Amino acid sequence: xxxxxxxxxxxxxxxxxxxxxxxxxxxxxxxxxxxxxxxxxxxxxxxxxxxxxxxxxxxxxxxxxxxxxxxxxxxxxxxxxxxxxxxxxxxxxxxxxxxxxxxxxxxxxxxxxxxxxxxxxxxxxxxxxxxxxxxxxx
Amino acid sequence: xxxxxxxxxxxxxxxxxxxxxxxxxxxxxxxxxxxxxxxxxxxxxxxxxxxxxxxxxxxxxxxxxxxxxxxxxxxxxxxxxxxxxxxxxxxxxxxxxxxxxxxxxxxxxxxxxxxxxxxxxxxxxxxxxxxxxxxxxx
Numbered sequence: 001x002x003x004x005x006x007x008x009x010x011x012x013x014x015x016x017x018x019x020x021x022x023x024x025x026x027x028x029x030x031x032x033x034x035x036x037x038x039x040x041x042x043x044x045x046x047x048x049x050x051x052x053x054x055x056x057x058x059x060x061x062x063x064x065x066x067x068x069x070x071x072x073x074x075x076x077x078x079x080x081x082x083x084x085x086x087x088x089x090x091x092x093x094x095x096x097x098x099x100x101x102x103x104x105x106x107x108x109x110x111x112x113x114x115x116x117x118x119x120x121x122x123x124x125x126x127x128x129x130x131x132x133x134x135x136x137x138x
Numbered sequence: 139x140x141x142x143x144x145x146x147x148x149x150x151x152x153x154x155x156x157x158x159x160x161x162x163x164x165x166x167x168x169x170x171x172x173x174x175x176x177x178x179x180x181x182x183x184x185x186x187x188x189x190x191x192x193x194x195x196x197x198x199x200x201x202x203x204x205x206x207x208x209x210x211x212x213x214x215x216x217x218x219x220x221x222x223x224x225x226x227x228x229x230x231x232x233x234x235x236x237x238x239x240x241x242x243x244x245x246x247x248x249x250x251x252x253x254x255x256x257x258x259x260x261x262x263x264x265x266x267x268x269x270x271x272x273x274x275x276x
Contacts, residue, residue, distance in 0.1 A: 027169065032198065034201070053201075075223070078217065
């Protein structure tokens with residue numbers, strides 16, 4: 001298991017691949033109650049936040065094992081429209097790490113690609129408690 | 139599908155919406171995103187944390203921000219949107235949150251117009267939960 005408090009700048013999480021299939025995306029759109037017509041119909045699109053959330057599931061699982069982790073900020077840069085059915089790969093890199101008030105402060109950079117092109121980039125700031133305990137706002 | 143391509147003016151308000159962050163909505167988001175952190179779902183666990191109860195996923199609040207941007211900027215947001223968000227305070231389950239925004243700048247460019255907006259999520263008492271800057275080229 002990866003220890004989020006111990007990873008250093010340059011660490012790359014294992015690459016993840018997934019297909020943004022209709023069932024998964026429809027469940028997401030229903031959950032966030034976004035009425036935009038482009039997310040429905042015969043050729044639906046995927047909301048950008050859905051791409052990010054679904055592509056980062058591996059990180060979500062990891063954060064679960066680090067109670068007390070705080071999600072402080074999130075940046076997202078969309079590069080193309082993503083239709084339902086698109087296969088994407090996501091990469092996650094530790095860009096910066098510092099320690100403050102009992103937390104490891106991590107800046108993670110994400111890159112999500114379709115088969116042919118960059119789909120989006122993002123970065124997030126996480127504060128991971130150096131000692132176990134507490135909750136998480138992930 | 140609907141696409142709103144009218145370029146706004148500086149100072150325009152982005153008509154927003156309010157929504158109650160119920161446990162059912164949080165559960166549905168957890169199932170759709172795969173983020174089953176107990177701080178969002180387990181009342182007994184959450185009661186023992188500094189939050190005192192279950193809270194919404196930060197990414198659910200960002201999904202509401204994305205919903206606002208999709209409503210006002212349609213395909214521009216889905217194609218080239220940039221979002222920079224900070225989580226200021228958690229949203230306890232049961233809170234009614236208000237998502238709103240306004241246009242901060244409109245900059246003509248060679249190949250379109252760059253629009254920058256400030257977006258926020260606040261609770262019913264006006265406490266800021268999320269602040270974000272969004273940019274789209276229209």
